[in-house]
Amino acid sequence: MLRRKARRAQEDDHGDPLDAAQERRVRAVLALGGVPQTDLPDGVQQVRLRLLERAAKGYEAPRDVSAWAAVVASNLAMDWHRAQRRQERIGERLASLRQLEHPSGEDSSVLSLAVAQGLDELPDAQRQVLVLRFYADLPVRSIAQELGVPEGTVKSRLHTAVRALRARLHEDEVV
Amino acid sequence: MTAGHETHGEYDGPDALMAAITGEPLPDGAGAELRAEHRAAEADVALLREQLGMIGDALAEEQALEATAPVRRPRARRPRRTAPRAPRNRRAVRRFALAGLAVAAVGGVFSGMIWLVGQAGGGADDAGASSAEAGGKAADSAAGSPFSSPGYLACTRLVAEGDVTAVQRVAGEAGQERITLHVTRSYTPERTKPQLTLTVDEEALSAPLRKGxxxxxxxxxxxxxxxxxxTGEKAIARERAALARALPEASAVPCE
Known part of the structure; x- marks a missing residue:
């Protein structure tokens, strides 16, 4: 039974509970949450560990491993902030990246930086739901259930966060 | 539930932005103004979603040129020892330039983004100029090197001298070494971190690098x-002279 459940949680042939796409998604959620680059591998390992622990305890594998992993990663980012009392300024990190390919043209980097800097300014709780909603593409209801908060709270945080980012974008005349 | 039914926190009543965020429909009786707001909000939310995807994917990648960060697996590449580097994509350059402007506009400080300042002056050319004058023949002998080409220099993000303080073989990557460089002189950009970690393809080396x-x-x-x-003081001295002459010109050469 345990082996069967563990196997269900393991999507690839190498026994890794996260496939490459899921790992990449976890890394992105952690990074968007402000976890520094150097700590991303640890964060990914934490997510793997929790997934394996679930299987070891006999729990059913998450129905949607990607969504589950994104929520766990976002919570890890929140915990990381609380423990470390600092976060990586992703606007600066993004600026240091050499390439950000985008078919729409050269203005995309300006836009990305504006968004990244806007993210830096958001309270952690708002950033968390924003990332889960628009990066991980989770419905509001799922976010509320996973985080254990009312839907209205999720909506309120999203509304405030998106409004702030819109204001920043338009103030900067980026769009 | 429509967006108009949600009342919580800072919004109340029909809310175009909330509808765009949740994907819920507007109330049946929504007027033209609200629908216009909704379209604008949907466009912004779509843009935000797209940007988060791009940023997340970019941040999920590892960095190569970082003092402490893990180093990105590089593509195998043969060294170019004589020919100037081929012009690169103009659009990419403009993107990068705009990115730099954006950072400057918000007053951000970023050390990782390497920027070609390239004007004569600063640390790049003082000693190099004297070297060029003193070692004219030697400098001439370097005329065919990449460092004598403004076009090549315009397309570099780092040109620096330094002392190797550590050499490590990259685990799992045949033919690659990770070196730690104590920078003694940065040409491009004018200033950089005092310690850089670089992954080097061994095929780019004429001899294995050693500490010191x-x-x-x-x-x-x-x-x-x-x-x-x-490597080698004499060879580097020749390139200093070439750099001293080419760097000022490089600032006026677009990297295309």
Whole structure:
């Protein structure tokens, strides 16, 4: 039974509970949450560990491993902030990246930086739901259930966060 | 539930932005103004979603040129020892330039983004100029090197001299070494971190690097590894002279 459940949680042939796409998604959620680059591998390992622990305890594998992993990663980012009392300024990190390919043209980097800097300014709780909603593409209801908060709270945080980012974008005349 | 039914926190009543966020429909009786707001909000939310995807994917990647961060696996590349680097994509350059402007506009400080300042002056050319004058023949002998080409220099994000303080073989990557460089002189950009970690393809080296070696390295703007690693005081001295002449011109040359 345990082996069967563990196997269900393991999507690839190498026994890794996260496939490459899921790992990449976890890394992105952690990074968007402000976890520094150097700590991303640890964060990914934490997510793997929790997934394996679930299987070891006999729990059913998450129905949607990607969504589950994104929520766990976002919570890890929140915990990381609380423990470390600092976060990586992703606007600066993004600026240091050499390439950000985008078919729409050269203005995309300006836009990305504006968004990244806007993210830096958001309270952690708002950033968390924003990332889960628009990066991980989770419905509001799922976010509320996973985080254990009312839907209205999720909506309120999203509304405030998106409004702030819109204001920043338009103030900067980026769009 | 429609967006108009949600009342919580800072919004109340029909809310175009909330509808765009949740994907819920507007109330049946929504007027033209609200629908216009909704369209604008949907466009912004779509843009935000797209940008988060791009940023997340970009941040999820590892960095190569970082003092402490893990180093990105580079593409295998043959060294270019004589020919100037081919012009690169103009659009990419403009994107990068705009990115720099954006950072400057918000007053951000970023040390990782390497920027070609390139005007004569600063640390790049003082000693190099005297070297060029004193060692005219030697400088001439370097005329065919990449460092004598403004076009090549315009397309680099790092040109620096330094002392190798550590050499490590990259685990699982045959033919690659990770070196730690104590920078003694940065040409491009004018200032950089005092310690850099670089992954070097062994095929770019004429001889294995060792701790204590003095090197001159060049990293193209869109590469993760140096395409030029030069060791030896005499050889580097010749390149200094070439750099002193070419760097001022490089600032006026677009990287195309």
């Amino acid at each position: 070696d003095h090197v001159l390295v060049a990293v193209p703007r869109h590469a993760s590894t140096p395409d030029y690693v030069l």
